[in-house]
Amino acid sequence: MRRLLVPFFLLVTVATASLAADYTTAKISPTLRFLMAIRAQHISDAQIPAEIRSAAFTTEAKVTIRFAENVNPADWDNAGLPLRKTGTGYAGAGPVYCADLKWEDISYWAEHPDILQIEAVWRPKIIPCLELSAPEVGATGVWDMLDGSGIPITGEGGIVADFDTGIDVFHPMFFQASEQRYDWIDSDGNNEFTPRTDAVDLNDNGIADWGETLNFLDGEIYDPALTFGGDGTSNADGVFQADWDWLYNDVNDDDQRQYGTEYGYDDADPGFGEKLFYCDDVNANNSLDVGEQLILLDQSKIRAVLEPNGARERGVDLIETIPDYNGHGTAVSGVLAGGEPGRSRFCGLAPDADLLMGSFQMLSFAEYLPWVRDMGCEILLYEFGGWIWNPLDGSTNEEALLDFEAGEGVLQVAPAGNLNRGYKHAQFDISSGEDLTMEFFSDSVYGDWPTLVMGTYLWREISDTLSFTLSDPYGFTLDLNGSWEPQNFGSWEAFSGFWVSPRGTAEFDFVFYGTSGEPIMDVWEITVHHPGGGTSSFEVNANLSDDQSSWHDGAEWIDYRSYDKTVTWPSTADSAFVLGSYSTRGYEQYWGVGAGSIAVGDISLFSGRGTRIDGVSLLSLAAPGNYDVYSARSVWGDPGTHAGYRQFSGTSAAGPHVAASAVLVKQAEPELTRAEIEQHLENYAIKDQFTGPDYNDTWGHGKIRVDDLVSYLDVPPTANQPVIPEIMQLSAYPNPFNATVALYLNLPQREPVSLKVFDVQGRAVATLHDGMLNAGSQRFYWQADAAASGIYLVSATRTDQTAVQKIVLLK
Known part of the structure; x- marks a missing residue:
């Protein structure tokens, strides 16, 4: 969904005219300017945090270059611009291509009138x-x-x-069920599956030969929610269940599945290892019964994996994927x-x-x-x-x-991000001439303290130049210079820079860290200064991050927390x-x-x-x-x-x-x-x-x-499954459930329906619907906050049919 408020060309015109920095610098992204500043000030300086040092001290700068229009990359390559090549051509398309520039050449290429922007591929x-x-x-x-x-x-x-x-690439979920079926042999004659005793009849001779041992893998579930019981790990019970465990041919009878090149398998081998099977659970009892067959898992569902040195392809070398x-x-x-x-x-x-x-x-x-x-x-x-x-x-x-x-026709599906998981985003209005102080707290993450904190302030009123003062918990204060020149205060070193994006967003970025790897802890302050004049009041958005946490914990704002404008x-x-x-x-x-x-x-x-x-x-x-x-x-x-x-x-x-x-x-x-x-x-x-x-x-x-x-x-x-069914159908999800369950009804025609929940004693616990419903799919919820854990029966009754669904409430 897009509602552009102003034309793009207008945003570009305003932003370019208002840049405080020179034209060349404006075309180099903040991240790339920071890496250039690190190189200029700290050649071979071990005090720089490892993550930054590994990005800055490289032979060449890996960058993306945006041109003024769609280009033929070969023309630029022939002109001396070292565009990155892949196995099939150049890395990029349309107006954007990847390049490996010498660090000293970045400013030279930024001066070219047909190059709009150069950005570091590395992002912090x-x-x-x-x-x-x-x-x-x-x-x-x-x-x-x-x-x-x-x-x-x-x-x-x-x-x-x-x-x-x-x-x-070895997970059984990523292999297709084939047409190949095998019988299994009940070697001990107990009329049930016995792992490591029974066999898969690979050669179809009716005899359990050496190398045909049938075993299974418990599909263990990392389950801290305890949705499926257990103590954080569910389904580690040693009992085969057809819908989430995996049968396999334990060739050497060592009670573990062998797979991968280290055991001599390659892309031609089904399942990339010892053979995997689904159970053809004909009677739907979730077990492997005598007379039911095994279905071979064969070809990978993964067509290819792109890696830095080229693509791993199915049928060739997918088994060697990183x-x-x-x-x-x-x-x-x-x-x-x-x-x-x-x-x-x-x-x-x-x-x-x-x-x-x-x-x-x-x-x-x-x-x-x-x-x-x-x-x-x-x-x-x-x-x-x-x-x-x-x-x-x-x-x-x-x-x-x-x-x-x-x-070009490719649907671009992008999650909004989880920035509201913690308190790394803040939003506030600042008035002309105001000094606004905000605090953030830096806490340990699984016992490890942050040693580096980074942040960004964004606002749209680019004619209003804000400045920022950073204060540590120990009485040391620093006015951030915004020029990417290093600054020291107390035990800390800081870099900061100001930039206006091509679309007219003012951006102030900062980073600080201990000069000897000191932990960053307790309450810090940042004071935002408006010099006066300009816009009477406007919105500022502020984001924080650190080297230990992800979406939450670590460095988080105490003041002005907000859920607004948190799409990443x-x-x-x-x-x-x-x-x-x-x-x-x-x-x-x-x-x-x-x-x-x-x-x-x-x-x-x-x-x-x-x-x-x-x-x-x-x-x-x-x-x-x-x-x-x-x-x-x-x-x-x-x-x-x-x-x-x-x-x-x-x-x-x-x-x-x-x-x-x-x-x-x-x-x-x-x-x-x-x-x-x-x-x-x-x-x-x-x-x-x-x-x-x-x-x-x-x-x-x-x-x-x-x-x-x-x-x-x-x-x-x-x-066998029409959109409008011949008879009423009833199902539940999730099941088992905690607190609330969704109940799905599919009706063949418009008619009166009664939908009720009963306990195992036959007592009505809830009436979810009692009246007319249209044909097709209907959804209802049962909120079971007041009900005890246990088994319940959902009954849906229409004129000439009753459907019953068992549900399990776990609290």
Whole structure:
């Protein structure tokens, strides 16, 4: 959703005319100017924090360059500008390309009249938007519909790209179920599956031969919310359960699955290791019974992973992909495309789509975005956010490249960020001549104190020049010079700089750290000075960060905390399709069950909201993500286990719901353009008592709901699951649940319906509806705050039918 308040060309004219710095300096971004200042003042100085030193003291500066118009990169390369090359061409597209400049040449190239802006690829604080759901957004209903070729709409033929932390290519969720089936042998004759005793009949001879041992992996769940019981780790019980555990051929009978090149496997091997299987659970009892077959997991769902030295491709060398040590990208990919409908308890929304992956920690926008388009992908998900040393007005080189790719037809899905998770954002009005003092507190993070603090002040009245004074807890005070020259006070060294963005946002950035690595703790002050004259009063936004924390804790404002204008970069780009997060379980934090005051259906506290700094509306939709989602866990994560799962949250979790929904819509109607998909998703969003009836800067157009949209596209349903069913259908989500459960009714016709909740003694506990309902899908909520933990039965009764759904309340 975009409502540009003033033309872009006007903003550029005003900003350029008002710059206090010279023309050349104005074309060099604040981050790059800071790195240049560090190099000028501190060559080989070990006191500089390691993160900054590693970015500043390189042979060449890795930068992005924005030109005045779309260019032929070869022309500039031939003219001596060292543009970065990839395996398929140049890193970049349209007006933005990546370059490796000699540090001493940056100012020279900035003087060129056809170069508008040079920015450092390095940014000081960019982190994942960390913090299913398929029934909630309507994806399960879409799976039961057919596209124009008669194929179920599960993402078949679609591609979705994630710009994230990487992916665990060995997780079983990322392998497709094949047509290959095997019988299993009940070796001990006890009529049930006995791990490491029974066998998979690989050679179909009816005999349990050596090397055919059948074993299973517990799909352990990192579950601090205790949603599934346990003590923080659920489903580590040694009992096979078909919907979240994994059968495998334990070839050498060592009770652990072997996989990867270190055991001699390569891309040609199904599952990249010892064979994995789904259970064909014919009788739906969640067990492996005699007579049921095993379904081989074969080809990876990951088409390719882009790395700094080129792409790892399926069928070639995907097995050698760099590990996902963070684990964020693995979890996001699980929500996108993990698992198998009807077999996996945790199933992604587009489970038959292909995945592309690139790490924002290793790649620039200019390297990744054009590659995505070249791979034939039209849906790209960004899974990170930044809020300091950035004007947050859509004017950075990366945002310009994002906008260019959107113009080329690639949907740019971007979570709003979790800046409201803590108190790193403040907002206040300052009056002419006023001195306004604000405090921030620096606390330890898991026992480690920050040793570096960075911040940004943003305002739109560029004719009003503000200045800033920093005071430590020990009586030392420093007037920040704003010139990127180093300053010392007490035990600290500081840098600061002033800049006006191409779109007319005044930006003041600062950083300070201990000269000997001293911890930054206690209460600090920053006084904002208005010199008088100019605008009588205007709004200032301030953001903080440090080297230990992410979205919360560490350095946080005490004064002027605000939820407004908290959408983070790059979701501030003009063409970003921006998403908020809402609750489906009612959890307030990761500890989940029995803790939380967020109503089911309400916006997540952490979800970014408000307009952009220049007043442009950003939010498009909201999707589930409030500590509610369970997905794949990377074996290299912390904690990590092979074939496990994890609780997942944040606008990070909301993002893949929308990107995967777009894949389903694209399969249903392949001719839709990017703009048409966006419009359809917004038009078919649900509005309720939480979202309000109209567009707003918290929810956008409402909650994503994809089944009604796909039905609108005239996609025929499958024979066994019509959109309008032959009989009434009743389901519940989440189940088990804490405090609130959503109940879904699908009715064949308009008629009176009674919907009630009973305890196991048959006593009516609640009446949720008693009256006329229209045909089709209906949703109701039961708020069970006053009910005790236990089993309840939901009964839906119409004229000639009663449907019953068991639900489990855990507190």
